[in-house]
Amino acid sequence: MGIQFKNVSHTYKGIQSKYDAIMDVNLNIDGKGEFIAIVGHTGSGKSTLVQHMNALLVPTSGTVEVFNTVLPQPKKAKINHLRQKVGLVFQFPEYQLFEETIIKDIMFGPKNFKDSEEDALKKAKTAANLVGIPESLYEQSPFRISGGQMRRVAVAGILAMEPKILVLDEPTRGLDPKGRNEFMDMFKKIHEEENKTIVLITHDMDIVSEYAKRIIVMKDGYVVFDGKKEELFEHPNFIDFYLDFPTPIKILKHLNQTLGIPYVPQYSERDLIKYLEAFYE
Ligand SMILES: Nc1ncnc2c1ncn2[C@@H]1O[C@H](COP(=O)(O)OP(=O)(O)O)[C@@H](O)[C@H]1O
Ligand SMILES: [Mg+2]
Incomplete structure (x- = not known):
């Protein structure tokens, strides 16, 4: 179960150009209990890699298996259920808020997966609680709260779908140090209390070192390290990974x-x- 990458490559094809963004990636991610950081220089393929985890992208070659569904799927096969099992929070997720009220925004996912109004509301309340959005804000517009709170609402919208794996693409980018710590403590709590697997892309090596158990290092589209943080920082080729x-x-x-x-x-x-x-x- 969980996610398995087998010899996965992804090539972006433009009108005149092609770009190999990830190459020959092999990975196993457990459906529960992991806390993984993905690091690597800008353009190394991190975002491309994680977008395969919930089928936003499918491999150009190789296969990705997500909770027993193999990608790429034959045309028109429904893969929506994967998006429920693997929740992906994009960079700057606050830009994706759109409903009139905060609670409606958080309920959108569960309702989209055909939950009743009542069930969706229940899940939304639990999620709002996990991210620290108080009930007094439920009926407010998501566009009239602070940037940090908007991002919390966006994370709650993903959590409300009760994913087994939560994938976060640079979730602390642009936050001040206090906001950064609050966010990381929130993810740690979700990881520990719910035993959810967290996959987190970040450039912040202090976050990696404090929170992650396993680290995946990308370089020029390849996975060049996959192991425990204790091993990474003592690795003889550390300097070649372009990390601090x-x-x-x-x-x-x-x-x-x-x-x-x-x-x-x-x-x-x-x-x-x-x-x-x-x-x-
Ligand atoms: N939609 C796209 N079309 C063409 N090239 C892309 C696209 N998205 C990303 N790339 C290229 O693929 C490479 C990997 O990008 P990305 O996965 O976003 O890296 P990272 O998240 O590590 O910064 C980069 O060189 C980037 O320019
Ligand atoms: Mg990226």
Whole structure:
């Protein structure tokens, strides 16, 4: 179950040009309990890759299997049910809000999947609660709230469909540091309490290091690393991945070189502080 990529390539075809955006990708993603970060330079194929996870794109060659449905499907086969199992939140999802009220916007997905008004409302309320949208805002226009709240409403709209896998394309982009942390804590809560698999594209290595368990690195359309974060930051070819080290690792490397403090990797600011306090006690 979950998602399997087998030798997947995707080529964008223009009128005069072709572009190989991802090449020969092999991946397995569990239907529950994973927290995966996808990283890599701009244009490395991250967004193209994740759009295969709910059939927004289909492979040019190779196959993607999503909860036992194999893509590409014969023409006209219905694949809508995949969009319910794998919820994809685009970059800047707030631009996709369109209903008159917040609650209607969140209910749109479940209603589209033929839920009754009552069921859709119930799911929408649960989702709104998960993302911290209070009941007092339900009847407001989604265009009259702050940018951060608009993005929460957009995420709730996906969560209301009760996907097993939540895929997020740069969800914290453009948020201030406080908003960023609140968003990440929200995804962590959804991951832990609901045991949902989270697949997150980000450029922020501090987020990767603090929250992800598994990391997929893309470079020039290829998956060049797929493994635990603990392995990634110690990888002998790390420099070839065009990535930056997370702040706690950078600080520890520096302290190791300048003060001889033993290099024991720490993955969050909090853990780094604990480690240094224990060291100086
Ligand atoms: N619709 C499209 N048509 C043609 N080329 C595209 C299209 N979308 C993306 N590309 C190209 O494919 C490559 C990978 O893009 P993308 O998957 O968006 O990378 P990333 O998300 O890692 O920045 C880039 O070179 C991009 O210019
Ligand atoms: Mg992208």
